[in-house]
Amino acid sequence: MQSIRRERESKSREIAAQLENNRDRFLTAAIPVLERIMREAGAAVVLEQRSVFISANAIDITDTAIKQIDAVLKDGTEPAAD
Incomplete structure (x- = not known):
């Protein structure tokens, strides 16, 4: 039982280590991408x-961020080269 x-x-x-690693890579x-969208x-900030x-949803960048991050990540294995 102990084994x-x-x-x-x-x-x-x-x-847990794999999740943390994936989070860091993401x-x-x-x-x-988020910094570019912010500029x-x-x-001044991005809030979760x-x-x-x-809040007022007039400045919601969620969809834009998702599309641009998806474009960078492609299939999720490595960031795409520019």
Whole structure:
């Protein structure tokens, strides 16, 4: 029983490390895109929607950001070369 628990804990740590690695890779590719969109829009910050109490959707860049990040990431393996 303890060996099964150790295997599960090990697998859980492995998955968590992989998720963190994937998150870091995504942010490495996404941040330059978001910074460019911010400059073009004259924005000072990008907020995650769940942390906003109330907002006007007039300056929502979500769709633009998704399209541009998708263009950079392509199939998700590595950022595309310019």
